[in-house]
Amino acid sequence: MSVDSDNGLPKDADAYVDIETFEQILEMDDDDTRDFSSALVSGFFEQVETTFEEMDAALKQKDLDKLSSLGHFLKGSSATLGIYRVRDSCEKIQHLGGRKDETGSKDIKEEQALTSIAEILPLLKDDYADAEAWLMKFFNPDANGEEASV
Amino acid sequence: MDAGEGGSGGKGTALTAGNGADFVKKLYRMLSEEKHQAVVRWSETGQSFIVYDNNDFTKNVLPQHFKHSNFASFVRQLNKYDFHKVRANEDSVPPGPNGDQAWEFHHPQFRRGNDNNLEGIKRKAPSQRQKKESEEPQVSAEAQAVIMQLQNRLEDVVLRAEDLSRKYHSSIHEIYSLNARMSRLEEILGRFMRTGQVPQDTGPDGGYQQQQQSHGHPNGYGEMNGNGMAADAFTLSGFGNTASQSGIALDATDPQVSTTFRQEMRRPQGLRKKSTGFVAPRWRQTPKVLLVEDDATCRKIGLKFLEATGCKGYFACDGFEAVRKIQDAGDHGYDMILMDIIMPHLDGVSTCHIIRTTRPDRQDPPIIAMTSNIRSTDINVYFNAGMIDVLPKPFTRDGLLQMLQKYLNRLRDDPSDSAVPHSGRPTNGSSLPPLPPYSVASAAASKLDSKATTSPVLKIEYDAAPTSHPDDDDDHTTNGAHDTPDSSLEVVPPSSSIIAVAGHHAHHHNGGASGADAPAGDYTDMLNASAGIYTGSLGGLGPGPAQGVGPSVGASPRGAMRRPMEAAVPDEYSDSRMKRMRFSGAT
Numbered sequence: 001m002s003v004d005s006d007n008g009l010p011k012d013a014d015a016y017v018d019i020e021t022f023e024q025i026l027e028m029d030d031d032d033t034r035d036f037s038s039a040l041v042s043g044f045f046e047q048v049e050t051t052f053e054e055m056d057a058a059l060k061q062k063d064l065d066k067l068s069s070l071g072h073f074l075k076g077s078s079a080t081l082g083i084y085r086v087r088d089s090c091e092k093i094q095h096l097g098g099r100k101d102e103t104g105s106k107d108i109k110e111e112q113a114l115t116s117i118a119e120i121l122p123l124l125k126d127d128y129a130d131a132e133a134w135l136m137k138f139f140n141p142d143a144n145g146e147e148a149s150v
Numbered sequence: 151m152d153a154g155e156g157g158s159g160g161k162g163t164a165l166t167a168g169n170g171a172d173f174v175k176k177l178y179r180m181l182s183e184e185k186h187q188a189v190v191r192w193s194e195t196g197q198s199f200i201v202y203d204n205n206d207f208t209k210n211v212l213p214q215h216f217k218h219s220n221f222a223s224f225v226r227q228l229n230k231y232d233f234h235k236v237r238a239n240e241d242s243v244p245p246g247p248n249g250d251q252a253w254e255f256h257h258p259q260f261r262r263g264n265d266n267n268l269e270g271i272k273r274k275a276p277s278q279r280q281k282k283e284s285e286e287p288q289v290s291a292e293a294q295a296v297i298m299q300l301q302n303r304l305e306d307v308v309l310r311a312e313d314l315s316r317k318y319h320s321s322i323h324e325i326y327s328l329n330a331r332m333s334r335l336e337e338i339l340g341r342f343m344r345t346g347q348v349p350q351d352t353g354p355d356g357g358y359q360q361q362q363q364s365h366g367h368p369n370g371y372g373e374m375n376g377n378g379m380a381a382d383a384f385t386l387s388g389f390g391n392t393a394s395q396s397g398i399a400l401d402a403t404d405p406q407v408s409t410t411f412r413q414e415m416r417r418p419q420g421l422r423k424k425s426t427g428f429v430a431p432r433w434r435q436t437p438k439v440l441l442v443e444d445d446a447t448c449r450k451i452g453l454k455f456l457e458a459t460g461c462k463g464y465f466a467c468d469g470f471e472a473v474r475k476i477q478d479a480g481d482h483g484y485d486m487i488l489m490d491i492i493m494p495h496l497d498g499v500s501t502c503h504i505i506r507t508t509r510p511d512r513q514d515p516p517i518i519a520m521t522s523n524i525r526s527t528d529i530n531v532y533f534n535a536g537m538i539d540v541l542p543k544p545f546t547r548d549g550l551l552q553m554l555q556k557y558l559n560r561l562r563d564d565p566s567d568s569a570v571p572h573s574g575r576p577t578n579g580s581s582l583p584p585l586p587p588y589s590v591a592s593a594a595a596s597k598l599d600s601k602a603t604t605s606p607v608l609k610i611e612y613d614a615a616p617t618s619h620p621d622d623d624d625d626h627t628t629n630g631a632h633d634t635p636d637s638s639l640e641v642v643p644p645s646s647s648i649i650a651v652a653g654h655h656a657h658h659h660n661g662g663a664s665g666a667d668a669p670a671g672d673y674t675d676m677l678n679a680s681a682g683i684y685t686g687s688l689g690g691l692g693p694g695p696a697q698g699v700g701p702s703v704g705a706s707p708r709g710a711m712r713r714p715m716e717a718a719v720p721d722e723y724s725d726s727r728m729k730r731m732r733f734s735g736a737t
Contacts (some may be wrong), residue, residue, distance in 0.1 A: 023546055036454060044447050045229045068179065072492055077447035078545040091522075 009138075016134040021082030038139045044077055048086075048128055055093070055121060062114055068097025083131045089124035093117055173216070173227060174260065174271045180215045193254060198236055201253040212731070225253075230273050233257045334392030338503055352605040430460040432563035437554065440484040441465045442501065444493040448544070452488065452520075455547045459554055469496025473504050484515050485558055488541065488550075491521040491532070499535045506536030513538065516557040520545055574600075 013019060029036045072095030075112045077148035078086040095104035096113040108116075181192055181199055189206045192199050201207050201221075210222045218224040225235070236254040259267040373628030439461045443449045449465050464484065466472035473496070487505075490672055491498040502517050509515075519532040522543040529540060538557070541549050555562075 021544060021546070025451060027547075028451070028458060040447060043450065047445075060632050069492075070531060073445060075522070076445045076490075076543060080445075080448045080451050082544070 010134075012134070013138075016083065016085075016131045018082035018084045021080070023082070025081060028081065028145055031060055034139055041081065041135055041139060044081055044083075045132060048132075052125060052128075052142075059114070059117060059121065062110075064097045064099060064110060064117075066097070068094050071095075071097055084137075085127040086124065086131060089120055089127060092120055093123055093124070174231060174268050175265075176215050177228075178265055178268055180211065186211050192262040198256035199260075202395055204253060228255055231257070232274055233260070240363075245447045252474040269358050275689040334507065335504060338507065339500055342500060342503065369540060375524065430458060431551070431554065433460050433561050434563045435561045437461045437485040437558045437561050438483070439463055439554075440475060442467075442474065442487060442493070442498065442668075444468055445490070448490070448520075452545070452550075455545075455550050458547060459551050461554065468493045469498060469501030469504075472496075472501050476505055477508075486515050486553070487517045488520050488545075488553075489517050489537065491519055491523060491528075499531055502532070502537050510536075512536055513557070516553075518553055518557075 009019065010025070013022070025037045025040060026034070051070055055067060055070050058070060070092045075087050075090035075094055078084075078090060091104075092102040095102055096108075096116050098104070099108055099110060099113050100106060101108050102116065177199075180186065182188065188209055189203050190199065190201045204221045210226075212218050212221070212224060216224060216227075218227060233255045234257070236256045257271060259270050261267065437460075439456050441449060441452045441456065441463055443452060443465065444467055449467075451464060453463040464475065465477050472487070472489070476487070489498040489502055493501075496504075498519060498521070502519075505517065506512075516538040517536065519529075519537045519540045520543055521532075521540065523529070524540060524542050532540060539553060541553060
C-alpha cells in the first residue's frame with residue numbers, strides 16, 4: 001500500500017473512505033496507536049453483518065418500513081466513519097423503504113421499491129466487502145488475507 | 151305489686167347462693183325492688199322483664215346493682231346469659247313513659263317468683279372466662295402479663311399501620327404525579343402525531359420566542375417574527391454554522407440534500423494534512439454534554455469528540471432514556487444535549503418536546519439536533535420542538551466545537567464572543583434572515599486545523615470579548631448575549647466579503663458579493679462559498695489566489711480586513727504575538 005506523504009493514508013484511501021471524516025477518526029487515537037479507531041471500525045463491522053442479515057430478512061418479508069429504518073441506521077454509522085459508498089447505498093434503501101425513489105423526492109409503488117432494493121442490496125454488500133477489505137488491510141497491514149483481525 | 155312476692159322469695163336463696171350466676175341474682179333482686187317499678191319491672195305474665203326507660207335505667211338503676219355503666223353493656227351481659235330481647239311487635243309491650251323505648255327481655259327459666267331456677271341460668275361462655283368477665287379486678291398476674299403483651303403488640307401494630315399508611319399515601323401521590331406526567335406525555339405525542347407538528351403555542355410565534363425575547367436574547371428569532379421567516383432563519387442558522395465547516399451543500403428549498411452532493415462538496419478538499427494544531431478549549435467548568443444517539447458507532451465517536459473537546463460526555467440510547475436522565479439530573483444536569491432525530495422508542499423531536507414542557511427555555515439546556523435530514527421542513531419541526539440548532543450528520547469535531555463555543559461560552563476559561571462584532575446590532579436589511587456568524591466563526595474554527603495559526607486566531611477572538619461572565623446559569627439576560635452571538639444581521643456583509651476575498655472556487659463568487667441585499671435564496675451559495683473558504687484556508691491547500699474581489703470588501707472593515715490577513719498568514723508563521731498584533735490592528 002503506497003502511502004500519501006501528506007496525510008499518511010494509503011493513496012487509494014479516497015476510493016473507500018471520505019478522507020476528512022476518516023482522518024478525524026484517526027486523530028482521535030492516542031499517539032501512534034490505532035486503538036480507538038480500530039475498535040470503532042471493528043464494532044462497525046459487526047453492526048453491518050447484523051444489519052445485512054436483518055435487511056435480507058426484511059426484504060424476504062417485504063417489510064419496507066423495516067428496510068427503511070435499517071437503511072437509516074446503517075447510513076448513520078457508515079457516514080460517521082466516512083465509508084461513503086455504503087452510506088450512499090443505505091440512504092437509497094432508506095428512501096426506497098419509505099416508498100420514495102432513490103433520492104427521496106418522488107413517490108413510488110411498493111413493488112417498485114422492493115425491486116429496487118433487491119437490486120441495490122447486493123451492490124451495497126459488494127461495496128461494503130471492498131471497504132472492509134481495505135480497512136482490514138489498513139488497520140492490520142502485517143496480516144495476510146482477510147482473516148486479519150482489526 | 152307482684153314484684154314484691156318474687157322479691158321476698160328470692161332474697162333468701164338467690165342472694166346467698168355463692169358464686170353461681172351473680173348477675174342473674176342481681177337482676178332478680180333488682181326486679182324485686184319496688185322503687186324501680188316505673189323504670190324496670192316484670193312483664194304482666196312474669197315470664198319476662200321490661201325496661202321502660204333505658205335512660206333512667208342507665209342513670210339510676212344500673213349503678214346501684216351492676217358494674218355496668220351503660221345500657222348496651224348491660225344488654226350484652228344479658229345476651230351472654232342467654233336472655234333475648236323480645237321484639238316489640240311479637241308481644242304486647244305496654245308503652246312506658248317513653249313508649250317505644252321499652253325493652254323486654256326474656257329467658258325461659260327467668261320468671262317472677264321462681265328464684266330456684268336462677269342457678270340454672272348460666273353464661274353461654276366457659277366459666278373461666280365468665281369469671282374474668284364478672285370479676286375483672288381479680289385477673290391473675292399471668293393474664294395481666296398476657297394483656298400487657300397484647301397491648302404492646304397492639305401498639306406495634308398501630309405504629310406499623312400508621313407507617314404503612316404514610317408510605318401508601320406517598321406512593322399514591324407518586325403514582326398520581328407519574329400519571330399526570332404520563333398523560334401529559336401522551337397528549338403531546340398524540341398532538342404531535344395528529345398534526346405532524348408540535349402544538350402551536352410552542353411554535354415560532356409562541357412561547358419560546360417570547361421567552362427569549364423577554365430574556366433579551368438577541369439571536370434573531372425575535373426579529374424574524376414580524377415577517378414570518380423565523381423558521382427559515384432557523385434553517386439557515388442551523389445550517390450555517392456547521393455546514394460551512396463540513397462543506398455540506400445547503401439548500402433550504404431543495405427537498406433532497408443528498409449525501410452524494412455532500413460527497414462532491416467534500417471531495418475537492420482533498421487530502422489535507424493531519425491536523426496537529428487542534429486545541430481543545432479551556433473550560434472553567436467542564437461542560438456536561440448528553441449525547442442521545444441510538445447508533446453505537448455514532449455514539450462512540452461522538453463521545454470521543456466530546457472527550458477531545460474537553461467535555462464530559464454522557465449518553466442515552468433513545469429518547470426515553472434521555473428524558474429519564476435529564477429528569478434525574480435535575481437542575482444541575484447537562485449543559486448541552488446533542489439529539490439524534492430518528493431513534494427507536496422515542497424520537498428526538500418528541501423527546502425534545504417533552505424536555506421543553508418542563509424546561510421551556512430554549513437555552514436550558516440547548517438541544518441540538520444531530521441529523522442528516524436537514525430539509526427546511528425538517529428543521530422547522532426541530533425548531534418547533536424547542537431545539538436551538540442543527541449539527542448535520544456525520545458530525546465533526548469542529549462542528550461540535552462550534553456548538554460548544556456558541557452555547558457554552560460562559561463555561562470557558564477564556565470566554566469568547568467568537569467572531570461576531572459584539573456591539574453590532576441589526577440595523578440594516580431587516581428583511582433578511584440573519585445569516586448567522588457561524589460562517590465567520592467556522593472559518594476561524596477551521597483554522598484550528600492549520601498548525602501555526604490556531605491559537606493566535608482564537609486568542610484574538612477572545613481578546614475582543616468581554617472576559618467577565620456571570621456564573622449563574624439562569625441569568626439569561628446577561629448570558630444570552632454571550633452565549634449565542636448569532637443575532638447580528640451585520641454579519642452578512644462580513645461573510646460576503648470573506649467569500650469574495652477568500653473563496654478560491656470560481657463558482658462560489660456569485661453569492662458572496664451581494665451584501666446586505668442578498669435575497670434569502672442566495673444563502674445557499676453563501677454557505678457553499680463559506681465552505682469553500684474552509685477548504686481554502688486549510689493550510690493554504692487551496693488551488694489559487696483569491697479572485698474577483700467583490701465590491702463589498704470594503705463595506706465591512708472587520709470582515710473584509712481580517713479575512714485576507716488571516717488567509718495571508720503562512721502556516722510557517724510562528725510568532726503568534728506578532729500575528730496577534732497584526733490581527734488586533736486589523737480589528
